[in-house]
Amino acid sequence: MTFRNPVRRVGAPGVAGEREALTAWLAWHRATLLTKLDGLADEPLRRAVLPTGLSLLGIVRHLAQVEQGWFALGFAGIDEPVVFGESDDEDESFRVGPEETTDEIVGTYLRMCERSREIVAAAESLDIAVPDERRGKVDLRWILIHMIEETARHNGHADVIRELVDGTVGD
Incomplete structure (x- = not known):
């Protein structure tokens, strides 16, 4: 079966309030990640083409856990098992x-992203801070900026992997 991206990329507005701008950029990067998978069958999605063993599907799997970790577990304090298990x-x-399966991993990623959007939308302020092991505290604004950075960085990895898998380039 060939993967088809179920998410449409929408560019971030040129002028917007802080929350709208941050959430729009994160949404764009989330959708960009899934465009890197578009049109590939299961084997190329799983194919590790770098010495580290990194694959396109592995990036999606990782980012599903990162979404859950920062927004649901860290910020909202939801007590639940880590998706795909702890290690x-x-x-x-x-x-x-x-x-x-690809459907399971992408579906989990989409659910984690949707829940993250809901958590951010429900938050009274971007100034709400939560404890963080390494930094002492982080506010929701920091989490959003970090998630933009994290997703964008992995989109760069996905660019390289996709080009190595089938020669496809693009943003």
Whole structure:
């Protein structure tokens, strides 16, 4: 089966309030990630073309956990198991198991993104801060900026992987 991106990319507005601008840029980068998968069958989505073993589907899997970690678990304080399970291995979130399907991984990513959007929309202010192990505290604004950076960085990885998989380039 060939993957078809279910999300339409919409550019961020040139003039907007802070929350609208941050959420629009994050939405654009989320949708951009899924465009990197568009038109590929399961094997190329799983194919590791870099020495680290990184794959396109592995990036999506990782970012599903990152979305849940920052927004649901970290900011909203929802007590639930980590999607795809917990591990002491920092790179585990990038590894796609043979039993995991593209639909499952992408579906989980889309659900985590939707819930993140809901959490951000429900937050009274971007100034709300939560405890953070490394920084002491982070506010919702920091989390949004970090998620834009995290997703954009992995989109760069996805660009390179996609070009190595089938020669497709683009933003």
